[in-house]
Amino acid sequence: MARIELDLAHSYLPDPKQDSDYALLPLQMSFTDGGAYALLGPSGCGKTTLLNIISGLVRPSRGAVLFNGVDVTARSPQERNIAQVFQFPVVYDTMTVADNLAFPLRNRGVPPERIKARVGRIAEMLELSGQLNQRAAGLAADAKQKISLGRGLVREDVSAVLFDEPLTVIDPHLKWQLRRKLKQIHHELKLTLIYVTHDQIEALTFAEQVVVMTRGRAVQIGTAAELFERPRHMFVGHFIGSPGMNFLPARWRDGMLEVTGHTLRLAPALSEALRAAGEFTLGVRPEYVTLADERAEGALVAEVTQVQDVGTYWLLTARAGETLLRARLNPASIAPQVGEQVWLGVLGPHTCFYDRDQQLIAAGPEPQALRVSA
Amino acid sequence: MRLTLEGVAKRVGAATHLYPLDFALQPHAVTVLLGATQAGKTTLMRLMAGLDAPSQGRVRVDGEDVTGRSVRERNVAMVYQQFINYPSMRVFDNIASPLKLRGDLDRAALDRRVRELAGKLHIEPFLDRLPAELSGGQQQRVALARALAKQAPLMLLDEPLVNLDYKLREELREELSALFASGDSTVVYATTEPTEALLLGGYTAVLDAGEVLQYGPTAEVFHRPHSIRVARAFSDPPINLLKGRVAESGIQLAGEVRLAVRASADAPALEGDTPEAGVTVGVRASALRVRPRSGDVALTGRVELAEISGSDTFVHVAAAVGPLVAQLTGVHYFELGAAITLYLDPSQIYVFDARGDLLVAPQRPGAR
Numbered sequence: 045m046a047r048i049e050l051d052l053a054h055s056y057l058p059d060p061k062q063d064s065d066y067a068l069l070p071l072q073m074s075f076t077d078g079g080a081y082a083l084l085g086p087s088g089c090g091k092t093t094l095l096n097i098i099s100g101l102v103r104p105s106r107g108a109v110l111f112n113g114v115d116v117t118a119r120s121p122q123e124r125n126i127a128q129v130f131q132f133p134v135v136y137d138t139m140t141v142a143d144n145l146a147f148p149l150r151n152r153g154v155p156p157e158r159i160k161a162r163v164g165r166i167a168e169m170l171e172l173s174g175q176l177n178q179r180a181a182g183l184a185a186d187a188k189q190k191i192s193l194g195r196g197l198v199r200e201d202v203s204a205v206l207f208d209e210p211l212t213v214i215d216p217h218l219k220w221q222l223r224r225k226l227k228q229i230h231h232e233l234k235l236t237l238i239y240v241t242h243d244q245i246e247a248l249t250f251a252e253q254v255v256v257m258t259r260g261r262a263v264q265i266g267t268a269a270e271l272f273e274r275p276r277h278m279f280v281g282h283f284i285g286s287p288g289m290n291f292l293p294a295r296w297r298d299g300m301l302e303v304t305g306h307t308l309r310l311a312p313a314l315s316e317a318l319r320a321a322g323e324f325t326l327g328v329r330p331e332y333v334t335l336a337d338e339r340a341e342g343a344l345v346a347e348v349t350q351v352q353d354v355g356t357y358w359l360l361t362a363r364a365g366e367t368l369l370r371a372r373l374n375p376a377s378i379a380p381q382v383g384e385q386v387w388l389g390v391l392g393p394h395t396c397f398y399d400r401d402q403q404l405i406a407a408g409p410e411p412q413a414l415r416v417s418a
Numbered sequence: 419m420r421l422t423l424e425g426v427a428k429r430v431g432a433a434t435h436l437y438p439l440d441f442a443l444q445p446h447a448v449t450v451l452l453g454a455t456q457a458g459k460t461t462l463m464r465l466m467a468g469l470d471a472p473s474q475g476r477v478r479v480d481g482e483d484v485t486g487r488s489v490r491e492r493n494v495a496m497v498y499q500q501f502i503n504y505p506s507m508r509v510f511d512n513i514a515s516p517l518k519l520r521g522d523l524d525r526a527a528l529d530r531r532v533r534e535l536a537g538k539l540h541i542e543p544f545l546d547r548l549p550a551e552l553s554g555g556q557q558q559r560v561a562l563a564r565a566l567a568k569q570a571p572l573m574l575l576d577e578p579l580v581n582l583d584y585k586l587r588e589e590l591r592e593e594l595s596a597l598f599a600s601g602d603s604t605v606v607y608a609t610t611e612p613t614e615a616l617l618l619g620g621y622t623a624v625l626d627a628g629e630v631l632q633y634g635p636t637a638e639v640f641h642r643p644h645s646i647r648v649a650r651a652f653s654d655p656p657i658n659l660l661k662g663r664v665a666e667s668g669i670q671l672a673g674e675v676r677l678a679v680r681a682s683a684d685a686p687a688l689e690g691d692t693p694e695a696g697v698t699v700g701v702r703a704s705a706l707r708v709r710p711r712s713g714d715v716a717l718t719g720r721v722e723l724a725e726i727s728g729s730d731t732f733v734h735v736a737a738a739v740g741p742l743v744a745q746l747t748g749v750h751y752f753e754l755g756a757a758i759t760l761y762l763d764p765s766q767i768y769v770f771d772a773r774g775d776l777l778v779a780p781q782r783p784g785a786r
Contacts, residue, residue, distance in 0.1 A: 086583045086585055086586065087553065087554060087555075087583050088553065185455070215454045215455050215610050216454075216610060216611055216612065216654050217454065217650075217654075217656050220655055220656060220743075223725070224723060224725075224734065227723060227725070228723070231754075242583040242584050242585075243584050244584060244727070244728070245727045248725075248726060248727045248728055249725035249726065249727050249732065267726075268726040268727060268728050268749070269726055269728070269749040269751075271728060272726075272728030272729065272749060273728075273749060282585075283585055284728055285728055285729055286584075286588060286729065287588065288585070329729075331729050331747060331748065352616070352617065352619065353616065353619075353637040353640075354613070354616045354617060355612070355613075355616045355637075355640045355641075355704075356702065356704035356745065357704075359617075372729075372747075375704070375782075
C-alpha cells in the first residue's frame with residue numbers, strides 16, 4: 045500500500061496554450077495510505093485521465109507522480125503494483141469462480157495455501173463462498189461484477205485499487221448491497237481505494253474524501269457533509285444534490301440583502317462579509333428552503349409552477365422573480381397547489397454566497413449536525 | 419391512440435420472457451415500465467412496437483388487430499439506450515429525416531420544425547455538425563429530437579438516459595417530461611430506477627420476472643403497492659421487510675415489539691384474520707426517524723454502517739426486529755457499533771399477508 049502524491053498537469057496536445065487545451069489543469073493532491081477516495085464529475089471533466097495517470101496508463105505531460113515519496117512517473121501499472129476494476133466485468137468464463145479470484149495471485153507465484161486462504165476470505169466478504177466451484181460462464185451480471193471486484197481486492201501487496209465506474213451495469217437494489225460490501229471490505233482490508241464515478245450517491249456514500257472535478261479542474265476535495273453543506277464552488281453546489289443548489293442573483297445595500305425585489309435583513313457578521321462583494325449569488329439547497337409565513341423574515345414570495353410527489357417528499361418548483369426555485373418538502377405536510385403564491389425561506393444557517401468567480405465568500409453560521417456516539 | 423394487449427405472451431425456445439398478460443395503455447399519457455434488468459421491459463416494448471410478434475395473444479391499436487403487422491407498417495417512434503443516429507448525416511438531416519419521409523412539409527416548414535425541436539433540446543448550435551462530433555448527451559438529444567419529429571402516436575423509450583451522466587440525466591428528464599406533457603403522443607418509458615418513475619409521474623407498470631404486477635397512476639402504485647413484490651421493486655433504498663404475526667389489536671414483531679394497527683376502512687382483513695397468522699410488515703426507509711414523536715414505536719439496535727449522500731444519510735441498523743435501513747434527511751454522524759433507537763409511526767407501515775398481498779397501507783396526511 046502507498047501514499048500517493050500528485051503534482052502535475054496534463055494535455056493531450058503537444059503545445060497547450062490556454063486552459064481549455066488541458067485535460068487536467070495544474071493540480072496538487074495527495075491520497076493517504078489506506079484511504080477511500082472518489083473522483084466525481086461529469087464526462088469530460090478529467091476524472092478518467094487522472095485515474096489513468098495514477099495507474100500509469102497515461103504519463104502526465106508535466107510534473108510527477110510519487111508513491112511513498114518515490115517518483116514513479118515513468119513506471120508502468122505493473123511496476124506500480126496497481127489493481128484495477130472496470131465498468132464491465134472482466135472474468136474468464138471457462139474458469140471457476142475460485143480460479144478467477146486466484147488468478148492474480150497465481151500469476152505472481154503466491155504459495156497455494158496462501159492463495160486458498162485469501163480467496164476464501166474475499167469470497168466470504170463478497171458472499172461468493174457458495175459459488176466458488178461454479179463456472180463463471182453461467183452467472184448473472186452482478187455476480188460477475190462481484191468476481192471482478194474480488195479480483196481487484198484479492199492481492200494484499202497492491203499500492204492501490206482503482207475502480208472505474210464499477211457499479212454502472214448493476215441494478216439499483218444490488219447497488220445498495222455491493223456498495224455496502226465495498227465499504228465493509230475497505231474497513232477490513234485497509235487498502236487504498238480510488239473510485240471514479242459520475243454518480244454522486246456512489247461517490248459520497250463510498251468515499252471518505254471526494255474530489256469534485258469539472259473542466260480539468262479539481263474544484264473541491266472534502267467529505268460528503270462538507271460538499272453538501274459548504275460547497276466552496278458553485279459547480280459543487282449544482283452538481284451535488286438532486287436537484288442541485290438554487291442560485292439567486294443578489295446584492296448588498298446599506299447592510300441589507302436585495303434579492304428578487306425583496307430586501308432582507310442580514311446578520312451583522314454576514315453583512316460585513318458581503319459588503320465588499322457588492323453583487324453576488326445566493327445559494328440555498330432545496331433541502332433547506334422552507335415554507336414560511338407571509339412576509340416572514342428571510343423569506344421571499346414565489347409562484348408555484350409544479351408539485352411532484354417523489355414518494356418520500358414533495359418536490360416543489362416555484363418562480364421567484366426570474367428564477368425557478370426548488371424546495372424539498374416534508375411528505376407529511378400539505379403541499380401547496382400549482383398557481384398558488386407561497387413564501388419561501390431562503391436565509392438560514394445553510395445559505396451560501398458566491399462571488400463572480402463562483403467561489404464561496406460567505407455562509408450562514410456553521411450548521412449543527414446531529415451526532416450519535418457509542 | 420389506444421394500445422391494448424390481450425393475453426399476450428412471449429416465449430423464446432423453452433424460456434418464457436413474458437407471461438400471458440392483459441394490458442391497456444393509458445392513451446396520451448406517459449407510462450413508465452419499471453423493473454430490474456431481465457424483468458421483461460424491453461420484450462414488452464418490442465411487442466408494442468411490432469418489432470417482435472407475440473407467441474400468443476393479440477395486440478390492438480384503437481381496436482384494430484395489428485398482431486402480425488411489422489413495425490414498418492405502424493407509426494411508432496423509438497429511442498434506445500445507445501445513441502443511434504445516422505453517422506454520415508448532419509444533425510439537421512438526422513432530425514429532418516422522418517419529416518422528409520413523410521413528405522408533407524415544404525422546405526420552409528421543415529426547416530422551422532427542425533429548428534424548433536433543436537431549440538427545445540438545446541442542440542441548435544450543432545445543426546451543421548456530424549453526430550460523432552458531439553458529446554454523448556448531445557448525441558442522445560439528436561436521437562430524441564428525431565423521435566419527436568416523427569410525431570408518432572406511440573413513442574417508446576427504452577432506458578434512454580442510462581448511458582448519460584447523473585446531472586445530464588436530471589436535466590434531460592425534465593426537458594422530456596415537459597415535451598411529453600405538451601405533446602399528444604402515448605409515451606412508454608422503461609427504467610430500472612424507482613426515482614425516475616416518480617419524477618416522470620404519469621402511470622407506472624411494475625414488471626418483475628416476466629409479469630406485469632401492477633399498473634396505475636405512478637404515485638398510487640408507489641403508495642399502495644398491491645404486493646410485497648411491487649413494494650420491493652418500487653423502492654430505493656429497498657423497503658424494510660419484517661416478519662410478524664397478528665396478535666391482539668396489532669402485530670407482534672421480533673424483539674418483543676408490538677405495533678398497534680388501528681382498525682380502519684383500509685384494514686378490515688387484519689381484524690378478521692386468524693390470530694397467529696404470519697404477516698410481513700413493510701417499512702420504507704424514509705418512515706424511520708431518530709427523533710421521536712408522540713405515538714411512535716421505538717426500535718433499538720446497533721449502527722452497522724452509515725452512508726452520507728449529502729441530502730440524506732442512510733443508516734444500516736442491526737435492530738432487534740431485524741435488519742433496517744433508515745433514510746434520514748440531511749447530514750447525520752454515527753459511530754459504527756453505536757447503540758441507536760429508531761422511531762416509527764405505526765400508521766406509516768404496510769402490512770402484507772402470508773401470500774404477500776397488501777392488507778394495510780400507510781395513511782398519508784400530506785396527500786391531496
